[in-house]
Structure formats: structure tokens, C-alpha cells
Amino acid sequence: MTDHRRKKAGAAGENGTSSLQPKPVVTDEEPQFINLRPKSLAEYIGQPEVVETLSIAIEAARQRKEPLDHILFHAPPGLGKTTLAHIIAQEMGVNITVTSGPALEKGGDLLGILTHLEDGDILFIDEIHRLPRVVEEFLYPAMEDFAVDFIFDKGVHARSHRYRLARFVLIGATTRAGLLSAPLRERFGIFRDLDFYSEDELVRIAKRSASLLNIQINTDGAYEIARRSRGTPRIVNRLLKRVRDFAQVRGDGTIRKKTVQEALELEGVDEKGLTMLDRKFLKAIIDFYRGGPAGIEAIAATLQEESDTLVDVVEPYLLKVGFLTRTSAGRKVTEKAYRHFGLPVQQGLFKKPKP
Numbered sequence: 001m002t003d004h005r006r007k008k009a010g011a012a013g014e015n016g017t018s019s020l021q022p023k024p025v026v027t028d029e030e031p032q033f034i035n036l037r038p039k040s041l042a043e044y045i046g047q048p049e050v051v052e053t054l055s056i057a058i059e060a061a062r063q064r065k066e067p068l069d070h071i072l073f074h075a076p077p078g079l080g081k082t083t084l085a086h087i088i089a090q091e092m093g094v095n096i097t098v099t100s101g102p103a104l105e106k107g108g109d110l111l112g113i114l115t116h117l118e119d120g121d122i123l124f125i126d127e128i129h130r131l132p133r134v135v136e137e138f139l140y141p142a143m144e145d146f147a148v149d150f151i152f153d154k155g156v157h158a159r160s161h162r163y164r165l166a167r168f169v170l171i172g173a174t175t176r177a178g179l180l181s182a183p184l185r186e187r188f189g190i191f192r193d194l195d196f197y198s199e200d201e202l203v204r205i206a207k208r209s210a211s212l213l214n215i216q217i218n219t220d221g222a223y224e225i226a227r228r229s230r231g232t233p234r235i236v237n238r239l240l241k242r243v244r245d246f247a248q249v250r251g252d253g254t255i256r257k258k259t260v261q262e263a264l265e266l267e268g269v270d271e272k273g274l275t276m277l278d279r280k281f282l283k284a285i286i287d288f289y290r291g292g293p294a295g296i297e298a299i300a301a302t303l304q305e306e307s308d309t310l311v312d313v314v315e316p317y318l319l320k321v322g323f324l325t326r327t328s329a330g331r332k333v334t335e336k337a338y339r340h341f342g343l344p345v346q347q348g349l350f351k352k353p354k355p
């Protein structure tokens, strides 16, 4: 939490109105990664189209001395949505307040935050698709007219009060754009998808993080980490730290290809970057549903996992690398996945139906 935000939170606490206390503001969940976040668009690796869209929007808003349009980022976890929100705040020279959809339970929670924002300030709502409906409805006039109508009490005692807000900028992040209601989606001026990162981009991220953390890594080692990171910068950073421990205790401290292979075998991360959960997911479809199609709820029940975790965390990368397909009848494991596991491809299973 920045000093500025701490000051604001304190001020709200003192006025004694519980509905105005901005308690749902959450701090970054991964403080150890804060110093690994790129601080400017120039430092940001990958996503060239998104970076260009943002730099044009930022430059134009700066020239006009106006706040930015509201921005929505859609991507699987760990691809850089939060990082971009912080960079935008940095580049615009404004404060950022961070919260998340599930943390905002009531309209009052949101109001408490909105009334403490100043002109141009950024409100970042992570997992915005999980905002409760009542809170979402508060957001519509806030985003469009920079005002909210707050109703006190119920029935005959009901009173309404219109709060004028500063011209804030909402940045929403979601792993499931499809779950956002159309009225909310339409209120964002800029809507960008982030894609998985290429191997070369992940190598640059691994080398950058290694240098910030003072870790010795050679190019082969960086490539091996990149190949096993499921196209995701957050995983690069996580694996880098695990392999660093291994290199320090079992090796000479430098991360090489072999160190990565040995360390990650212990972690259950295979040469394609699949984790235990990825493999369990694919194996469940193969073993219990003859390769599919199988419905996501049925697979989740078999694995005793939340279907949301499977849809948000597991599936996007398996779809991307072609180990899984999604059909109207359900999820199907591909021939490529059978081969990855060294399993015989069942005769006829992957033949195209005759027209």
C-alpha cells in the first residue's frame, strides 16, 4: 500500500461511517514479486500490440490533460494484468487503489473506495467478473457519469443521496470475459486480451528477474525455465526461485539446463511445463471418459477440484498447446496429449467422422 493510500484509508476509518470504510482494498498478494514487476511500458516485455495501444492512449490523455478511458484486461492468471495496471498509474503519475470483485460485497464497500479517489486516480478491480450484481449496478453510473446514487434504509424510510465522484479510471482484470455482463463490458473504452508469452519473451523475463534477484543463470538454463513456464511470467519467477534453491544447495549456485531439469522434476513440472494438476486433468479424461468428450463439472467431480480452477488455471494453456479441445459436447484430449504421455493412441478415436 502506498503512503498515499495508507493516508486515505486512515482518513476514512476516522469518520466513523462503517459503510465508507475502504476495507476491501487489498494489497498485492505477492509482495516478494513487487520488485520484479516492470515499472514502465518500456521495461515491459512482450504483448507488443497491447503496449502500443496503451502508450498511444496514455500519450493522448496526457496531451489533453484528461483521465484515460476505462480499461479491461482479459487473460489467464499470471500474464501481467496487475502489472500493467500499476505501470499505467506510474506513467500517468496518479495513485492506484487495488481491490477485487469478491472483496466488494456491498454497494457501500465500493462507495467507500470511490469517494476517496481523486481526479485521474486508478481503481483496479481484479477478478471483476466476480463482482456481486448489486455492486456492479453501482459501477454503471460511476463509470459513465462519475456519480453514484446511494440509498439509505428500506421501504418508507428509504432516502437516496447522489454522490459526485472524481473522474477516476477503472481498470478491470478478468480471467473470464464471457462472465461479464454486457452493460459492464460496454462501459470500458479499451478492452485488450493478453496472450501467452513466446519462449524468447519468457527467456528475457527469466534473465531480467534473475539479474534483479542476483541469480546466476546461463542462456540454456533460461531457455529450459522458459519452456517449462506454461507461457506465463508469474511461473517463470516462481520456477526461477525454486531452481535457485536447488542450484545453491545441490550445485555451484549457477542455474544451467541440467539444474533446471533436476530441480523441476522434483517439483513435478515436466518438460512441457505441465504440472501435477494438468496431468491429472488430462489423465482423468483419458482414464474415465475414454479421451472425452466430457463435461467440465463431471471432470471436476472426478478430480475433486473446483471447476473454476480447471477453467481458469488449467485449461487455457492445455488448449493453447493443443493437448485439449473444447467441443459442444465437452472437453476432449488430443492425439498430441496421448503421445506426450507415451500412451497408445486408441484406434479410430481421432479419425474424422465420414461426411
Ligand code: ADP
Binding pocket: 030, 033, 034, 036, 037, 038, 043, 044, 045, 046, 075, 076, 077, 078, 079, 080, 081, 082, 083, 084, 173, 205, 233, 234, 235, 237
Ligand atoms: P495477473 O495480474 O495477470 O495475474 P501479474 O501482473 O500479477 O499477473 O504478473 C505476475 C508476475 O509476472 C508479476 O509479479 C511480474 O513480476 C511478472 N510479469 C508479468 N508480466 C511481465 C512482463 N511483461 N515482463 C516481466 N515480468 C512480468
